Amino acid sequence: MFILPDLDYAPDALAPIISKRTLEIHHGRHHAAYVKTANDLLAGTGGASDSLETVIAKARDAGQAKLFNAAAQAWNHAFFWRSMTPRSEAPRGELMEAIDTTFGGLESLRSALIGEGVAHFGSGWVWLAAEGARGLKVMSTHDAEMPHADPNVTPLLVCDLWEHAYYLDHQNDRRGFLAGWFDSLANWGFAQAQFAARGSSRLWRYPAPAAQLAPTPQASPV
Secondary structure, X not given: OOOOOOXXXXXXXXXXXXXXXXXXXXXXXXXXXXXXXXXXXXXXXOOOOOOHHHHHHHHHHHOOHHHHHHHHXXXXXXXXXXXXXXXXXXXXXXXXXXXXXXXXXXXXXXXXXXXXXXXXXXXXXXXEEEEOOOEEEEEEEEOXXXXXXXXXXXXXXXXXXXXXXXXXXXXXXXXXXHXXXXXXXXXXXXXXXXXXXXXXXXXXXXXXXXXXXOXXXXXXXX
16 A cells, blocks of 8 residues: 655755645645545555556556556655655756756756647646666656656656646746746755666665565564
8 A cells, every 4th residue: 555655854844935825735645645546446456566667667567557646746746746846956976067968057957848848738747857878857647647657867857847836826827836846946966976876776766665565673572
């Protein structure tokens, strides 16, 4: 059984870009509903103890659209929460070098990501991803899709483009939401860790289902 991961920050920590009310609804209702649906669909099946990443891959291959959508959206949302921090600091190190090489600087990356997100029609996600050995790319995906269906692509950061992510706080101003997100909330430390881990087992993964979690050690009888 998959859990709804806790947030790494207080519900009001991302305001005013994302208000406490929006975060509580988005995390506590929208994300929770995807987790519940995935668990309900997996109940009594042999896949109930698989990692969420394995569930997503199997559902995609089997054409199980409802399970794929629920599981992938659970994953995307958890990655979105990790992509933000109330103490955003500028990227540095090899990630900043890759940004300079690929985009010509942080401001150009900002323009590319905001432009991609604004131009994306309908619901989905806008991603900063690593591609290949050292390259970067900005891309958007529709609905529950995710970039790492391509094994050559590693997600670094994501921003939610579904209207429930920003409409209470920004109405229809998706550009303003994306600009505020990039300038104040982007978790470059997390992106750097993902970039350094590309191609390895150290990439971020969704918390293991309860059946895979190690049991709490019991005290020995005296």
